[in-house]
Amino acid sequence: GNSVTQMEGPVTLSEEAFLTINCTYTATGYPSLFWYVQYPGEGLQLLLKATKADDKGSNKGFEATYRKETTSFHLEKGSVQVSDSAVYFCALRGNAGKSTFGDGTTLTVKP
Amino acid sequence: EAQVTQNPRYLITVTGKKLTVTCSQNMNHEYMSWYRQDPGLGLRQIYYSMNVEVTDKGDVPEGYKVSRKEKRNFPLILESPSPNQTSLYFCASSLTSGNTDTQYFGPGTRLTVL
Numbered sequence: 431g432n433s434v435t436q437m438e439g440p441v442t443l444s445e446e447a448f449l450t451i452n453c454t455y456t457a458t459g460y461p462s463l464f465w466y467v468q469y470p471g472e473g474l475q476l477l478l479k480a481t482k483a484d485d486k487g488s489n490k491g492f493e494a495t496y497r498k499e500t501t502s503f504h505l506e507k508g509s510v511q512v513s514d515s516a517v518y519f520c521a522l523r524g525n526a527g528k529s530t531f532g533d534g535t536t537l538t539v540k541p
Numbered sequence: 542e543a544q545v546t547q548n549p550r551y552l553i554t555v556t557g558k559k560l561t562v563t564c565s566q567n568m569n570h571e572y573m574s575w576y577r578q579d580p581g582l583g584l585r586q587i588y589y590s591m592n593v594e595v596t597d598k599g600d601v602p603e604g605y606k607v608s609r610k611e612k613r614n615f616p617l618i619l620e621s622p623s624p625n626q627t628s629l630y631f632c633a634s635s636l637t638s639g640n641t642d643t644q645y646f647g648p649g650t651r652l653t654v655l
Contacts, residue, residue, distance in 0.1 A: 473646035481641045527638030531584040
C-alpha cells in the first residue's frame with residue numbers, strides 16, 4: 431500500500447531561519463502530493479499541493495517540488511516567522527480518493 | 542462561508558454508551574471521510590463516502606459505523622465505545638474523489654471514553 435514518511439520532530443528554529451521538513455513517499459500510480467498545516471486547536475488546512483511530477487507547489491513563502499525520481503516532496507521556507515509554529519503533515523492522495531498522511535512534524539519558531 | 546462543521550467539539554463518555562458525532566459540509570462535495578488522529582500515528586482513515594448511499598471502510602473501521610443519507614451530512618456512530626477509541630476525530634470533504642482534489646477539514650472532535 432501507499433505510505434508517507436516524514437522527518438521526525440519536533441523542530442525548533444529561530445525566527446528568520448531556513449526551514450526544511452523532509453517527506454518521502456511510496457505509492458502506486460500517479461498520486462497528488464499535499465502539505466497540510468494544523469494550528470493549535472484547529473483542523474488541518476491545505477498549505478500547498480502538486481499534482482504531477484516536477485510540479486512546484488507554493489503558498490505563503492513555503493515551497494515543495496514533486497520529485498518522482500527521489501519520491502520526495504520536501505517542504506521549504508526561506509525565513510520562518512513565529513506565526514509559522516504549527517504541525518505540518520505531508521500527504522498523498524491516490525486512487526479512489528484514498529489519502530495517506532505522514533505522522534506530522536511539530537515546528538516551533540522562537541523570536 | 543464554505544466550511545465543514547462537527548459536533549460536538551468535546552465529548553467525555555463512558556464505555557458502552559452509544560454516541561454520534563455529526564459532520565456537515567455546505568460545499569456540495571461528493572466525497573466525505575472520517576479520520577482519527579493519535580500521537581505519533583498521524584491521521585488514519587476510518588470510513589469514507591464517495592457519494593450519497595455509498596460508504597466504504599478505511600484503514601481502521603472496527604468499532605465505527607457511518608451513514609450517508611444526504612449529501613451534506615456524514616455522521617460517525619460509535620455503537621459501544623471503548624477506551625481505545627479515545628482520540629481526536631476529524632471529518633473532511635472534497636469535491637470529488639479525484640486525487641487532485643483538496644480535502645477540507647472540520648475543526649475536530651476530542652473524544653474521551655472512560
